[in-house]
Amino acid sequence: MRREQTRNLAITALFIAIFLLQTFVPNIGYIRILPGLPAITTAPLTVAVYSLLMGPVAGTCFGIFWGLLRVILAxxxxxxxxxxxxxxxxxxxxxxxxxxxxxxxxxxxxxxxxSRGVKEGSYIVAGAVTSLTNTVLVILLTSLIFMGNSSRLMGYMGNFATGTPLIQALIIALGMNGLIEAIFTAIVTPIIVTPLKTVMSRAR
Known part of the structure; x- marks a missing residue:
């Protein structure tokens, strides 16, 4: 039990270090393609891998850590x-x-x-879900919170026709980033998680 706790602590420390690098080192965690719009982020990949390795409770805690870093960065x-x-x-x-x-x-x-095949398929799904969850909830919450006062935000998102609904503008402005993130995360997550799961199972 103590050995497992030490291993989990070491894994968590490693992922925190990786996440800090992704957050604060330019062009590692946030890759800017379109000036003025939020960058494509590799953060969902790290979150998906950690959560799959450590479970939903630890993954939720890691999500809280991500949220805190987002506020600090903003x-x-x-x-x-x-x-x-x-x-x-x-x-x-x-x-x-x-x-x-x-x-x-x-x-x-x-x-x-x-089975192994089902597991690997679930890792693909988990990667896509992680990224899409982030993108969809950001769009929905933003549309709700700024529904009554969207002019300032709309002004920074590009040239949209007068009267364009905020949620439509958000989907156009952020949706492509979210789709690219989801595809990337879905492809890479099983490549990382599968061998790590094997190593962790042997280390018990």
Missing amino acids: YTQPGDMVSLILFQNIFISFIPSICAGLFPGLIGKASQNK
Whole structure:
């Protein structure tokens, strides 16, 4: 038991270090393609891998950590005005991050006693779900929170026709990033998780 706790602590420390690098080192965790809009982030990949390895409770805690870093980043070094406006709001920072940490752990737990093929398939699904959960919840929460006062936010998202619904503008502005993130995370997650799960099972 003590050996397992030490191993889990070491894994958590390693993932925290990786996540800090992704957050604060330019072009590692946040890759900017379109100026003025939020960057494509590799953070969901790290969250998905950690949650699949450590379970839903640990994944949720890691999601809380992600949300906290989002708030800190928004106040200290926002890369664009949209990110500043969005992620200084604690609900937009924390709720998508927490859910993105929880869901892959639940998917991994549900498939842990299944065949190897089913497990690997579940890792693909978990990766996509992690990224899509984050993107969809950010869009939905933003549309709800800024519904009555969207002019400032709309002004930074591009040239949209007058009267364009905020949620439509968000889907156009953020949806492509979210789709790219989801595909990337779905492909890479099983490549990382499968060998790590094998190593962890042998180390018990």
